[in-house]
Amino acid sequence: MSVVVPECCDDLKRERGRCLFNKEELTNILDGGPKLTEKRRRIEKMLINTPELFDDVSPDYLSHEDRYSNELRKATQLMTTLEKNGFTYNDAVTTGTGLWLLMDGNPLSLHISMFLDTIKGQSNPQQLQEWLPLAEKFKIIGTYAQTELGHGTFVRGLETTATYDSTTKEFVLHSPTITATKWWPGALGKTSNHAVVMAQLYLGGKCYGPHIFMVQLRDLETHRTLPGIVVGEIGPRLGMNSNDNGFLQFNHHRIPLTNMFMKHSQVTEDGKYVKPLHSKLSYGTMVQTRVGIVYHASRELSRALIIAIRYSAVRHQSEMVPGDPEPQILDYQTQQYKLLPHLASFFALRFSARALLEVFIGTSAGLGSGKMNMLPELHALSSGLKAVATNDAVKGTDICRLACGGHGYLSSSNLPRIYTAIAAGITYEGENTVLFLQVARYLIKSFRASSQGQTLPFSVSYLRVQPPSSHAPLMSDRGLVDALGAGVRWMVGEAERRLQQLVDSGHSPHAAWNACSVHLVQCADAHTRYYICEQFVDAVSKLGETVSSGVHEVLRQLCRLYILHRVIQTAGILLRCGAVDGKALTSIEEEECHLLATLRIQAVSIVDAIDIKDVFLKSTLGAWDGNVYQRIYEEAQKSPLNKSDVTQGYYQYLRPLMKANL
Ligand SMILES: CCCCCCCCCCCCCC(=O)SCCNC(=O)CCNC(=O)[C@H](O)C(C)(C)COP(=O)(O)OP(=O)(O)OC[C@H]1O[C@@H](n2cnc3c(N)ncnc32)[C@H](O)[C@@H]1OP(=O)(O)O
Numbered sequence: 017m018s019v020v021v022p023e024c025c026d027d028l029k030r031e032r033g034r035c036l037f038n039k040e041e042l043t044n045i046l047d048g049g050p051k052l053t054e055k056r057r058r059i060e061k062m063l064i065n066t067p068e069l070f071d072d073v074s075p076d077y078l079s080h081e082d083r084y085s086n087e088l089r090k091a092t093q094l095m096t097t098l099e100k101n102g103f104t105y106n107d108a109v110t111t112g113t114g115l116w117l118l119m120d121g122n123p124l125s126l127h128i129s130m131f132l133d134t135i136k137g138q139s140n141p142q143q144l145q146e147w148l149p150l151a152e153k154f155k156i157i158g159t160y161a162q163t164e165l166g167h168g169t170f171v172r173g174l175e176t177t178a179t180y181d182s183t184t185k186e187f188v189l190h191s192p193t194i195t196a197t198k199w200w201p202g203a204l205g206k207t208s209n210h211a212v213v214m215a216q217l218y219l220g221g222k223c224y225g226p227h228i229f230m231v232q233l234r235d236l237e238t239h240r241t242l243p244g245i246v247v248g249e250i251g252p253r254l255g256m257n258s259n260d261n262g263f264l265q266f267n268h269h270r271i272p273l274t275n276m277f278m279k280h281s282q283v284t285e286d287g288k289y290v291k292p293l294h295s296k297l298s299y300g301t302m303v304q305t306r307v308g309i310v311y312h313a314s315r316e317l318s319r320a321l322i323i324a325i326r327y328s329a330v331r332h333q334s335e336m337v338p339g340d341p342e343p344q345i346l347d348y349q350t351q352q353y354k355l356l357p358h359l360a361s362f363f364a365l366r367f368s369a370r371a372l373l374e375v376f377i378g379t380s381a382g383l384g385s386g387k388m389n390m391l392p393e394l395h396a397l398s399s400g401l402k403a404v405a406t407n408d409a410v411k412g413t414d415i416c417r418l419a420c421g422g423h424g425y426l427s428s429s430n431l432p433r434i435y436t437a438i439a440a441g442i443t444y445e446g447e448n449t450v451l452f453l454q455v456a457r458y459l460i461k462s463f464r465a466s467s468q469g470q471t472l473p474f475s476v477s478y479l480r481v482q483p484p485s486s487h488a489p490l491m492s493d494r495g496l497v498d499a500l501g502a503g504v505r506w507m508v509g510e511a512e513r514r515l516q517q518l519v520d521s522g523h524s525p526h527a528a529w530n531a532c533s534v535h536l537v538q539c540a541d542a543h544t545r546y547y548i549c550e551q552f553v554d555a556v557s558k559l560g561e562t563v564s565s566g567v568h569e570v571l572r573q574l575c576r577l578y579i580l581h582r583v584i585q586t587a588g589i590l591l592r593c594g595a596v597d598g599k600a601l602t603s604i605e606e607e608e609c610h611l612l613a614t615l616r617i618q619a620v621s622i623v624d625a626i627d628i629k630d631v632f633l634k635s636t637l638g639a640w641d642g643n644v645y646q647r648i649y650e651e652a653q654k655s656p657l658n659k660s661d662v663t664q665g666y667y668q669y670l671r672p673l674m675k676a677n678l
């Protein structure tokens with residue numbers, strides 16, 4: 017059946033006709049400026065003109081091996097296309113465009129992120145000179161091999177050993193137990209010929225803790241595994257099955273002394289250890305990746321929102337008023353309540369990701385000149401934001417799926433793939449509960465320091481025991497953010513009181529910590545969300561001076577919705593600490609419902625301004641033209657089961673059953 021695809025269906029045309037702001041201006045803000053929008057579009061144009069980057073057949077219909085090969089084909093094509101056109105892989109990652117073509121598990125993603133970042137961040141000048149050009153030109157291909165079967169979270173508990181042999185000036189890498197097997201690293205199974213490996217450093221019989229080593233795994237000509245190494249793929253996962261997440265074991269495998277990353281800590285030829293300036297500098301790649309994941313999570317959430325909001329404007333169901341035509345489902349207040357707070361979250365995360373990147377850049381510059389004092393704050397902020405961003409992106413994406421009813425469950429909606437890809441983000445790069453507990457540790461330490469009169473770093477300065485009285489009226493944005501801050505201060509104070517009470521009654525500090533850890537995780541989550549609210553309010557108020565009133569109004573509404581929603585979510589705490597009363601909460605609830613109706617009017621235009629083209633959305637439900645039903649129908653025709661009217665299964669199983677005398 018031939019299909020005539022209209023420019024854009026009537027529903028979406030009407031929605032777009034109601035736009036009262038300059039979409040391009042909002043797009044520029046989200047990209048970080050008009051120049052970055054222009055650059056992103058140039059990359060997109062180039063990629064769209066490279067047909068090899070697009071799938072002929074959905075990965076769902078391919079075998080495990082074909083799926084991997086197909087993704088590898090596209091990944092290598094992407095890298096060469098970028099290179100030939102004068103762009104870097106980083107351009108494709110930071111704009112999201114390249115990743116969206118490969119989000120079924122891109123086997124080069126670990127190479128272009130954590131492998132290269134480790135080389136850049138952990139090498140001494142000689143190592144940098146030797147490894148960086150090889151890695152940048154894909155002469156060596158690597159991954160980040162840290163997690164083991166027995167330990168992922170507890171890096172200090174890793175079992176792989178790197179024992180220095182001063183007679184040969186080599187490290188001997190060994191996996192002494194089954195649980196020491198490296199397990200999970202992306203692209204380790206079949207793609208990588210190198211890995212940066214986290215292993216316990218042993219010198220003269222003494223363990224110096226986890227350190228990073230560059231290890232060649234495969235021959236560079238034949239790609240065969242080197243002697244002393246066992247490597248393979250770990251099998252199917254919940255999602256991203258086009259990747260070759262792998263396992264790795266060492267059997268007394270030798271590497272040169274110079275293969276230990278020596279920017280921060282060193283081993284001399286005679287086996288002496290030189291300490292780093294800060295004991296956690298070797299965790300730097302993880303911190304950097306967490307910063308990137310905040311952006312990544314916000315981008316994935318935005319794809320889900322575009323799909324669900326456009327679909328909600330096209331889908332008509334039920335009767336709102338008996339006898340009237342079926343309304344767009346976006347007109348139902350409950351549908352708005354499902355989607356619009358997540359739309360606000362996307363903007364909040366985008367502004368916070370930018371603020372975090374600035375902290376990261378500032379801290380990295382400080383580290384270069386030996387200043388370590390900003391590291392704890394960066395660790396706390398990046399851990400908290402990584403956890404909130406991935407939690408919210410996963411929850412938001414699933415809500416988007418549910419908001420699309422049955423069709424959201426179709427693979428062709430692309431919502432399942434977005435969901436499974438981002439769901440991994442809750443676990444990888446530091447499991448979220450564990451990261452929140454790191455934030456809580458920082459909060460309690462800061463709270464205690466402040467009780468002793470010490471000055472606190474900027475992100476926790478609001479925890480001061482004697483806060484300056486806020487002059488902002490409660491119902492203003494600033495006033496409500498202050499109320500949220502008061503709530504976190506109360507929660508952290510309460511956690512500290514409970515910890516102290518347990519210690520005073522004879523518990524060890526560690527037992528007390530565990531006994532309070534549910535509350536501590538809530539403190540960390542609330543603190544991070546307070547930080548996000550602050551960043552959102554600051555960003556919108558700064559933009560107010562430079563943007564047109566239409567765009568400013570939309571941003572102000574989204575920011576307001578984010579704050580109101582957060583206050584309602586935290587109502588119990590805020591009532592307990594007296595930051596708000598029941599009357600205020602009632603009016604906040606009413607205002608939220610009113611705001612949902614206001615934002616609904618321009619919701620389609622707001623998601624249009626995120627500016628993700630159909631080829632990157634890859635969704636039958638979310639395309640620009642709104643031609644949903646035709647697309648779903650056509651996609652179903654591609655199922656291999658539809659190649660013949662009667663399948664083999666009928667002759668083999670169904671017919672015999674029907675003929676049997678049961
Ligand atoms: C750009 C686009 C990107 C796109 C992304 C998509 C693709 C991405 C693909 C990704 C694929 C996935 C790839 C992967 O998954 S790669 C594998 C990732 N694995 C992890 O993330 C493991 C998580 N675990 C850890 O990081 C550590 O073990 C933790 C932190 C939990 C504890 O650690 P440890 O047991 O050693 O420490 P401690 O708890 O005794 O605390 C002791 C002190 O140390 C301080 N401390 C701890 N850590 C740091 C730090 N980093 N900087 C500064 N300070 C730090 C801490 O605050 C405390 O300070 P104080 O309280 O004593 O003052």
Ligand SMILES: Cc1cc2nc3c(=O)[nH]c(=O)nc-3n(C[C@H](O)[C@H](O)[C@H](O)COP(=O)(O)OP(=O)(O)OC[C@H]3O[C@@H](n4cnc5c(N)ncnc54)[C@H](O)[C@@H]3O)c2cc1C
Nearest residue numbers: 160161162163167168169200201202440443444445446449
């Ligand atoms: C898709 C994917 C890709 C990955 N890619 C890589 C990679 O490229 N390289 C790599 O090295 N690794 C990789 N990993 C591994 C990943 O980093 C780990 O799975 C992650 O760090 C969590 O560790 P774990 O699996 O040991 O979980 P565990 O730590 O065993 O967590 C299990 C449960 O125990 C809880 N828990 C653990 N410790 C504590 C604590 N101290 N306090 C309270 N609760 C606790 C957790 O909250 C969780 O609920 C990947 C994982 C996935 C899923």
